[in-house]
Amino acid sequence: MPSHAPDHPDPLARERAHLTASRAALRAMRADVEALDLRDVAANWVNAEALHHQVSERIKALADLADTPLFFGRLDYLHAPGAEVAEGAEGERFYIGRRHVHDADGDPMVIDWRAPVSQPFYQASKKAPMEIGLRRRFGYTGGELTAYEDERLSDPTTETFSGSAGGSQTSKLLQSEIERPRVGPMRDIVATIQPEQDEIVRQGIGGTICVQGAPGTGKTAVGLHRVAYLLYAHRERLARSGTLVIGPNRSFLHYIEQVLPALGELQVAQATVEDLVTRPSLGAVTRGTDSADAARIKGDARLAEVLRRALRSYVTRPTEPCVVVRGSRRWRVPAYELEEIVEELLTRDIRYGAAREALPRRIAHAVLVRMEQAGEAPDDRVQDTVARNPAVKAAVKAVWPPVDPAKLVLRLLSDADFLAEHAEGVLDADEQKTILWAKPSRGVKSAKWSPADLVLIDEAADLIERTPSLGHVVLDEAQDLSPMQYRAVGRRCSTGSATVLGDIAQGTTPWATASWEEALIHLGKEGAGIEELTQGFRVPREVIAYASRLLPAIAPGLSEATSIREAAGDFSVRAVSSAELDAAVIAACHEALRHEGSIGLIAADARIPALAQALDAAGLTHLTPGEETSAESRLTLVPATLAKGLEYDYVVLDEPAAVVDGEPDERTGLRRLYVALTRAVSGLTVVHGAPLPERLS
Numbered sequence: 001m002p003s004h005a006p007d008h009p010d011p012l013a014r015e016r017a018h019l020t021a022s023r024a025a026l027r028a029m030r031a032d033v034e035a036l037d038l039r040d041v042a043a044n045w046v047n048a049e050a051l052h053h054q055v056s057e058r059i060k061a062l063a064d065l066a067d068t069p070l071f072f073g074r075l076d077y078l079h080a081p082g083a084e085v086a087e088g089a090e091g092e093r094f095y096i097g098r099r100h101v102h103d104a105d106g107d108p109m110v111i112d113w114r115a116p117v118s119q120p121f122y123q124a125s126k127k128a129p130m131e132i133g134l135r136r137r138f139g140y141t142g143g144e145l146t147a148y149e150d151e152r153l154s155d156p157t158t159e160t161f162s163g164s165a166g167g168s169q170t171s172k173l174l175q176s177e178i179e180r181p182r183v184g185p186m187r188d189i190v191a192t193i194q195p196e197q198d199e200i201v202r203q204g205i206g207g208t209i210c211v212q213g214a215p216g217t218g219k220t221a222v223g224l225h226r227v228a229y230l231l232y233a234h235r236e237r238l239a240r241s242g243t244l245v246i247g248p249n250r251s252f253l254h255y256i257e258q259v260l261p262a263l264g265e266l267q268v269a270q271a272t273v274e275d276l277v278t279r280p281s282l283g284a285v286t287r288g289t290d291s292a293d294a295a296r297i298k299g300d301a302r303l304a305e306v307l308r309r310a311l312r313s314y315v316t317r318p319t320e321p322c323v324v325v326r327g328s329r330r331w332r333v334p335a336y337e338l339e340e341i342v343e344e345l346l347t348r349d350i351r352y353g354a355a356r357e358a359l360p361r362r363i364a365h366a367v368l369v370r371m372e373q374a375g376e377a378p379d380d381r382v383q384d385t386v387a388r389n390p391a392v393k394a395a396v397k398a399v400w401p402p403v404d405p406a407k408l409v410l411r412l413l414s415d416a417d418f419l420a421e422h423a424e425g426v427l428d429a430d431e432q433k434t435i436l437w438a439k440p441s442r443g444v445k446s447a448k449w450s451p452a453d454l455v456l457i458d459e460a461a462d463l464i465e466r467t468p469s470l471g472h473v474v475l476d477e478a479q480d481l482s483p484m485q486y487r488a489v490g491r492r493c494s495t496g497s498a499t500v501l502g503d504i505a506q507g508t509t510p511w512a513t514a515s516w517e518e519a520l521i522h523l524g525k526e527g528a529g530i531e532e533l534t535q536g537f538r539v540p541r542e543v544i545a546y547a548s549r550l551l552p553a554i555a556p557g558l559s560e561a562t563s564i565r566e567a568a569g570d571f572s573v574r575a576v577s578s579a580e581l582d583a584a585v586i587a588a589c590h591e592a593l594r595h596e597g598s599i600g601l602i603a604a605d606a607r608i609p610a611l612a613q614a615l616d617a618a619g620l621t622h623l624t625p626g627e628e629t630s631a632e633s634r635l636t637l638v639p640a641t642l643a644k645g646l647e648y649d650y651v652v653l654d655e656p657a658a659v660v661d662g663e664p665d666e667r668t669g670l671r672r673l674y675v676a677l678t679r680a681v682s683g684l685t686v687v688h689g690a691p692l693p694e695r696l697s
């Protein structure tokens with residue numbers, strides 16, 4: 001890379017000069033795009049529209065964001081890296097940043113963190129220096145480059161770290177970046193991705209990967225950075241097929257929605273599983289609820305077989321011949337021959353709808369054979385015409401009628417005999433009774449569809465017509481999905497790949513998965529690699545140790561997370577009388593607000609109204625999860641059921657026993673509590689009026 005102010009004696013000044021020059025280069029790149037004259041290039045207005053859009057996206061992507069440094073690291077290669085792996089391989093020194101910046105000659109000033117030459121920034125070590133002489137990390141204060149820290153990877157005689165802020169054996173800049181207080185939504189971690197995370201981020205697009213990780217080990221962060229990486233490495237392919245990030249709920253999606261745009265990726269769709277299976281024709285909201293038992297059965301993979309059988313039952317055995325009249329002649333395909341055609345289509349592994357479309361041509365073919373036998377010479381056009389003949393259409397309608405997926409599910413859930421016929425040997429009588437609606441519905445619009453019902457309809461729809469597949473899907477908090485939900489996600493990446501992220505110990509649905517191997521089978525990605533992350537970036541050591549007391553009860557066999565955080569963290573458990581509970585919680589919130597960063601007051605859902613009132617009475621403004629924190633409003637009141645995936649600098653946890661009691665069974669209750677206990681970055685205060693759950697005390 002070209003050096004700026006190469007002769008300045010102060011290395012920090014030299015680096016600042018490179019920053020200034022890179023900024024100027026970025027401005028020039030932006031100005032170039034802004035100056036593009038599109039009038040000649042775009043042949044028509046559709047092209048012009050598309051081009052204008054692309055250009056304005058590009059201008060947006062080229063913005064120099066004041067609060068995100070243009071580069072955060074530097075690599076000095078010992079030799080020029082091999083041309084086949086390098087983006088701009090002539091130079092030996094590379095500045096690593098969120099995006100690529102080049103100067104007027106096209107020489108790189110900053111290299112994208114995803115480029116192959118950037119990888120040693122994340123992976124190189126003294127043991128395996130990867131051709132790197134020096135790795136430098138930069139520290140920024142308020143957008144100013146204020147510090148750097150060096151590691152001489154290929155020099156065995158020196159200490160690992162040196163520099164204006166360095167000196168110790170662990171990287172101070174890395175540590176302080178990790179421990180920086182949290183405000184606002186989730187941010188990217190490009191400057192500090194760890195080697196085991198980097199390995200997951202950069203895995204090839206071909207394979208699906210599943211990551212089990214304790215709370216705060218960076219699963220969400222890794223998933224988002226992996227999408228950004230894949231978009232970089234396979235931009236064209238993914239632009240065509242699309243990418244999707246699936247999260248558990250709206251507030252979670254709000255919390256993570258700015259990470260990818262900050263990395264320059266604006267095209268990634270984000271959705272909940274419910275969004276995926278919601279059908280506009282049924283109204284946007286689900287109105288029904290299921291008992292835990294009913295939802296568990298409806299989410300069981302056996303329902304796929306029931307649906308398959310029920311759908312096929314619409315195909316009937318032809319009893320009448322099909323008689324096609326053309327001119328003065330009548331062509332007759334007898335019933336037994338129609339039956340053979342139908343049987344043949346049924347044995348083939350094609351969708352109900354595709355077979356239905358194939359049927360008229362098959363019948364027409366049988367007619368054509370007869371015409372040929374009679375000495376005629378019909379061509380393809382005749383076959384098309386015959387396929388559209390009213391008699392053929394009527395025959396198709398009679399034996400292979402169109403089926404509406406919602407109507408199919410409605411019938412299964414309303415009609416005990418129909419269900420019994422197709423669930424025989426699959427669901428026992430009790431199970432059938434459990435999922436049948438108490439009050440049968442009249443129509444698909446008036447039915448009170450539950451979330452689990454929508455997944456069944458989605459499965460039925462896919463049996464009728466193949467669901468289009470995306471190029472890559474990231475599935476976060478995957479442990480909570482039912483087998484039928486995994487199938488719904490799986491068909492959206494049937495020809496693509498997936499990144500599956502989760503923690504068995506945080507499974508809080510009655511159908512939460514017990515093993516990743518099994519989940520992957522339902523997803524249609526059997527045998528995908530399973531990795532484990534154990535290094536925790538969020539939760540202070542003492543707090544994770546406390547929460548981990550629950551592990552033997554909620555996920556025996558899972559290992560406790562370690563904590564990379566050096567700061568001890570504040571941790572206290574306060575017992576008060578039930579009468580004093582609200583006041584003690586408010587006091588704990590006041591104390592937490594003395595620190596900088598975000599505050600989460602987490603409580604059982606049933607406690608939320610009372611606590612909202614208490615906060616109002618105390619004059620404490622509070623947000624709901626997903627709403628952005630600001631300097632004035634930093635306290636969020638979080639129902640325990642929405643806490644998953646979120647984090648706050650300080651957490652006040654109200655009445656653990658109520659969190660446990662809010663769930664249908666003890667294991668789920670303790671898992672919910674485990675989630676609530678692991679949201680804190682800097683401090684946790686537990687306040688309780690009732691006795692603590694036995695496992696904690």
Ligand SMILES: Nc1ncnc2c1ncn2[C@@H]1O[C@H](COP(=O)(O)OP(=O)(O)OP(=O)(O)O)[C@@H](O)[C@H]1O
Pocket residue numbers: 177178187188189192193194197213214215216217218219220221222503506537538644645646647678
């Ligand atoms: N390499 C890293 N450098 C800096 N911060 C990191 C790193 N990895 C993760 N983090 C931070 O740690 C916190 C926890 O990460 P994340 O939410 O991705 O964890 P998770 O495993 O998904 O947790 P949970 O299971 O609770 O949902 C986030 O603030 C994230 O930015």
